[in-house]
Amino acid sequence: MIRLNYSKGDFEKALDTALKQFSPHRRRLSKLGRYYEGRHDILMRTKPQGMPNNRLPHGFPKYIAELSAGYMYSTGPIYSIKGDDEGLQNMLALEEASADAALNMRIALYQSVYGQGLSLCWLDNKLHISSLDPRNAFIAYDDTAARKPLFGVILSSREMRVYTDTHVYIYEGVNNKTPKTKAPHGFKRLPMVAYDNGPFLQGDFEHVLPLVDAYDTLASDRLNDRGQFADAMLVLTGIMGIDESDDNISAAAKLRQQRTLTLPDSDSKAEWLIKNANEKDIDVLRKAISDDIHKFSMTPDLEDTRLLGMSSGIAIQYKLFCLRQRTAIKERFFIKGLKDRARLLCDVLESRGLKAPDVDKIKISFKNREGTLTKE
Secondary structure: OEEEOOOOOOHHHHHHHHHHHHHHHHHHHHHHHHHHOOOOHHHHOOOOOOOOOOOOOOOHHHHHHHHHHHHHHOOOEEEEOOOOHHHHHHHHHHHHHHOOOOHHHHHHHHHHHHOEEEEEEEEOOOEEEEEEOOOOEEEEEEOOOOOOEEEEEEEOOOOEEEEOOOEEEEEOOOOOOOOOEEEEOOOOOOOEEEEEOOOOOOOOOHHHHHHHHHHHHHHHHHHHHHHHHHOOEEEEEOOOOOOOOOOOOOHHHHHHHHOEEEEOOOOOEEEEEOOOOOHHHHHHHHHHHHHHHHHHOOOOOOOOHHHHOOOOHHHHHHHOHHHHHHHHHHHHHHHHHHHHHHHHHHHHHHHOOOOOOOHHHOEEEEOOOOOOOOOO
16 A cells, blocks of 8 residues: 655656656566466476476366455345435436446456556546556555645656546556646546555455465476476496487486486496385375365365265354355455545446445445355
């Protein structure tokens, strides 16, 4: 989170400080995005030419993020209010006309992957609501206990847009200190909204990335060992074999090419030199790492035979307990974001002379997702 000691009149300085603070966050977010897309660090591993170099990324990050986001948002939020149904219906109708059906699901997925989702409300001839990629956008807050939002920034290859509570500034690039345009954005508050993934803005799989790397390495090395087993070396004892008569090819290179090793001895014999891999130990370690990934990310393994064999609703609830606790935290912060966005919608309704609800009286909740599963 970008926090600033901000004083009015120091806007350009505050913006420069915020951009510097965001730079290391952007690198971290890029890595999270890479892992979600399946481009893990194992793909960058190199080995000497001629050696097996299988590189196997595994989709744990995608599995964790999509299961978490889908579990939380599969049914969507439910809005209710006492005594002001007309205002609430006006707000919901405006939102439906201003955003596509997948908007909140995208934000929930960004929340799971990057630790925060973001949205932007903007006006031309109508209201639009869009999700923002957290790798290219952020909101800066003051450093007080109130955590007041100061401004929001959206970065692109061509320009930088900065939103305050009254105006939008457009800059030609990050390094240009003078905006090329400045215009009111039509809202009474900052039109960018954050949907935090808990108080620390951490992605759902971020803290298990070392375990994911370990799993990738173990599986890749296991396949490499298989390749080396297929390329087992023939050991010739007391028999003439490789020499270095060809100056252009070293003995080591010939060894890799011919897969033959000669050893001096009075007795002649031939045998295969292989690496003995203890498959049982490898399987135990692989399962232990996989179990730790699921345990520490609080994500159930849906392929677990113990879960598949459960017929009791209470047993299933027990298995999903950790996921439900994590989801409860995510929901609270997501609901806060939905209420902040609702205030922007109410600003538009009021500007059009339409009845708007009191946002503080709106109740937002999510349906129980495993209702049919937990019935006895």
